[in-house]
Amino acid sequence: MNRDHVVAGTAGVSTTAMLATVLAHFQNVPSDVATAEAGLAVLALGAMAGLAQALIGRPPDLREAPNAAKGP
Amino acid sequence: MGAQIVDTDTAIAAPTAAMLAAAGVVGVVRYLSRATPNHPGDLSAAETAAIIGAGLGLMAVQHAAPPRRWWPEAALGTAQGRAAAANAHDAGLSAGTTLWLDFEETAPGATAADAIDYCNAWTREVIAGGFEPGLYVGPNQPLSGEDLYWRLALKIYWRSAAIVPDVPARGYAMRQSAPRQLAGIIVDQDVVLGDAFGNRPHWSVISNP
Numbered sequence: 001m002n003r004d005h006v007v008a009g010t011a012g013v014s015t016t017a018m019l020a021t022v023l024a025h026f027q028n029v030p031s032d033v034a035t036a037e038a039g040l041a042v043l044a045l046g047a048m049a050g051l052a053q054a055l056i057g058r059p060p061d062l063r064e065a066p067n068a069a070k071g072p
Numbered sequence: 073m074g075a076q077i078v079d080t081d082t083a084i085a086a087p088t089a090a091m092l093a094a095a096g097v098v099g100v101v102r103y104l105s106r107a108t109p110n111h112p113g114d115l116s117a118a119e120t121a122a123i124i125g126a127g128l129g130l131m132a133v134q135h136a137a138p139p140r141r142w143w144p145e146a147a148l149g150t151a152q153g154r155a156a157a158a159n160a161h162d163a164g165l166s167a168g169t170t171l172w173l174d175f176e177e178t179a180p181g182a183t184a185a186d187a188i189d190y191c192n193a194w195t196r197e198v199i200a201g202g203f204e205p206g207l208y209v210g211p212n213q214p215l216s217g218e219d220l221y222w223r224l225a226l227k228i229y230w231r232s233a234a235i236v237p238d239v240p241a242r243g244y245a246m247r248q249s250a251p252r253q254l255a256g257i258i259v260d261q262d263v264v265l266g267d268a269f270g271n272r273p274h275w276s277v278i279s280n281p
Contacts, residue, residue, distance in 0.1 A: 060124055060166040060276035065099055065131070065246075066075040067272060068263035 078259035083113055089126035091255035099129030099275055104159040106135055106152050120164040129275035131170045132160050139177030144186045149193030157201020167202040170273035176210025184214045188223045195225045209236045243268045
């Protein structure tokens with residue numbers, strides 16, 4: 001079940017740093033400017049996560065997973 | 073047909089969740105990152121909404137470290153257990169939901185004592201974070217069945233599709249079988265059996281109005 005080898009190399013690298021690298025690459029801007037822009041992007045992602053929470057509406061309920069012999 | 077559950081390393085959007093439900097799947101296990109925050113592609117709050125919104129149950133499993141290159145120890149278990157609980161909370165999972173530790177492929181030479189310390193430290197942090205700890209028992213790790221049952225603090229076990237030790241007395245509460253393609257994604261198939269003491273894992277479902 002170990003399928004995360006692709007992302008293993010990015011462990012420990014912050015989302016902001018990764019975004020800054022990408023922005024600097026594609027926009028050819030100084031890295032400090034890219035970092036600032038990436039920070040804004042991370043803030044936007046955070047806002048999206050909050051929106052997703054709102055989409056759930058109510059907190060999920062907790063249930064015991066059904067036994068296979070008691071399936072639908 | 074029994075209650076079919078799938079685990080997958082692929083993020084599930086609402087259309088895929090609906091297709092899984094239509095195919096008879098009743099629940100999903102999705103991944104959490106080993107550190108905070110969750111990596112893109114691991115479980116997010118939006119994905120939680122999509123999955124439970126389709127009427128599916130949702131549990132989570134934390135990624136294992138790269139195979140054969142990681143050493144289990146208490147400090148690592150503490151850090152990863154704390155991250156698992158924080159990431160599950162951020163993804164909107166209900167308190168009490170079972171979070172699985174994907175335990176497999178430790179470095180050659182890792183001892184059972186190291187692994188016990190690692191698993192028990194992880195367990196303490198997951199419980200402190202408000203979730204239920206469970207162990208996915210994968211291949212190439214140093215714990216025997218006796219270790220799994222007598223020396224770990226957690227109480228619920230998920231048998232991988234690999235050849236792994238039996239858990240004496242208690243047995244496995246969930247069992248994984250061969251992967252397949254379903255709803256356009258690759259999934260492993262799982263069933264909940266309940267262990268010999270009648271315990272089953274817990275998942276998050278959409279709340280009734």
